[in-house]
Amino acid sequence: MTHAGENSDGLERLARALCALETPDQARALLSDLCxxxxxxxxxxxxxxxxxxxxGRSYMDVSRATGASSTTVSRVSKCLNGPAGGYRAVLSRLD
Incomplete structure (x- = not known):
């Protein structure tokens, strides 16, 4: 079994598929099919x-509000502040 990072062609195709969607309903349908x-x-x-x-909410507050574990909150924080910028890009478009 390969991981997403090992299959860059597949990941690229998935990224292009997400970008090809035009509506939230289309995105929801694809996500429901995939996940x-x-x-x-x-x-x-x-x-x-x-x-x-x-x-700017605290880890403890976020964990309480979402039910996410402290490990998940920490991992998301690391990604939010990391070099990839995926969360930052999408949050700037949603908020």
Missing amino acids: TPRELADLAQRLEVASLLAQ
């Missing part, structure tokens, strides 16, 4: 964690 309900809930939770952290 289990639990995976979707986890992804949605991480985005909410990132949003609250970007607002």
Whole structure:
């Protein structure tokens, strides 16, 4: 089994597929096809964690508000402040 990082062509295709979607309904349909309900809930939770952290909320407050573990909050914070910029890019467009 390969991981996403080992399959850059597949990851590139997935990224292009996401960009090709035109509406939230189309995005929801693709995500529902690709992910289990639990995976979707986890992804949605991480985005909410990132949003609250970007607002300056404390780790403890974010954990309480979202139900996310301290490990998840810490991991999201690291990504939010990291070089990739995915959370920052999407949050700037949503907020």
